[in-house]
Amino acid sequence: MRGVRKRFRRRRGEVVCALEDVSLEIRRGEVVGILGPNGSGKSTLVRVISTLVLPDSGSVEVFGVDALRHPKRVQRSMNRVSVEASFFKKLSAMENLLYGAKLYGVSDREARPRIEEIMGHIGFDYKRAAEPMEHLSRGMQQKVALARALLTSPMLMLLDEPTTGLDPRSRRDVQAFIRRIREAHDSSILLCTHDMGEAEELCDRVGIMVGGRIIALEEPRRLKERYASGGRLPDLEEVFMAATGYTVEEASAEEGER
């Protein structure tokens, strides 16, 4: 994406600048992490790429296809996992997955064995696939969300805080799964997160976003070198604090998601 700008007009006429001249390139097979406090524009960034929000200006291309002019062609090649597990709560995991697959042209016959295989990889007890989503824990729901995304074989995965709010065990499972996707598939991944360890471990490059701008985007080591002082290399959390002025706790607690 190049020079993308997006502003929203709120109810009282107040204008919120969600993205300000954002340019970002993710290479094939690369994992790019975006760190930023709530309200920094991470979710809007994901929504613009996933064709859910139209930018005011700038261009968005996904594997050479103009996402604004040909959204349907672009949608075929990507999928998304967001912080909320967005499912039909009364339907079972299997019913939700079959439905999600069909929207991408994957029939039941193709989808069922793949669902079983993917669920095996993510440590999801297949027997529980027949239970309504509302009976599953948040961690299990998020695993189903990852399975849904992977079921359509996306070339671009948009992961918007996929581990936020998960217990440590589920968080590790989900992170291991992302690692496996990265190793086994040639997918490009955009990972928005508050978790510095997650970003450092999973991402080839890490960007820091504040006030709708990406103020830094580099390999984790280079990012640390950039913010090094007194001959000591800071950890990513210190880099984040130096760049944004927020502590990690403040970044996750701040209201006003964009």
Next chain:
Amino acid sequence: MEAIAVWGYVQRNYFLTKRYFMWEVVWLVYITANALAITYIGAGASEFGSGIDTARLMTFLLVGALVWSYLSVLFDVLSETVSWERWEGTIEYTFMSPASRVTHLLGMGLYAVIYGVLQISVMLGAVSLFFELDLSRANYAGALLVLGVASVSLVGFGIMAAVLPLLSPEKGQQVSYIVSSLLLLVSGVYYDVGVLPGWMQFIARFSPVTYALEGIRAALLDGAGLAELRGSVGVLLAMGALFVPLGLLVFHLGERYAKRTGKLKRSG
């Protein structure tokens, strides 16, 4: 791919109906009791004076109740397309999938037709236990033809109403319920449109339900043939040809507006 996606919407709605089965039973009992109560108004009309053909009045009322329950299902399912997904929190996944909006709305329309036909069949079976209606002259094929053509225009009408929650997440769905109640009021569901004030009769001309009821009543009560039904069928065909593409266009514009203003995600 699009055929698989159409089936995806139909199957998903079937799964949801199955999951809310008890509520479906409750609703079916309610609307059947409602149709019976309305038909009994006709049975009791003789007490208010002689010269009323109560058998014809009862059939007139029952046809109105059944046809309205079917057509309102079509309208409601289509008009709730957006608000339902927004309530479940799945709207962004549906809207970022490569299945086209035509496919999406076609899938919803197809499910609504199947659901409506099953519902009206159960209702018909139930009410036939209570009343012996004189349908000896009825032209069933003609009535089905009118109902089929009316379904298409109601789907188009519903698609136009479905855009309202996209334009206003807070008030859109409420407005579509007002549209539904206005259709009920002006379309002559339980009375002849001629008894309404002039301005309401004017509005009735734009409601496909008006022509659907006119045609179906003529076919069932008077045995009207294809030649006599030509007027109703013609208007309904014209409305279908206009409302479906217009509905899709309006929905497309509404979707772009929601994506521009960030209203796709916002809930009411």
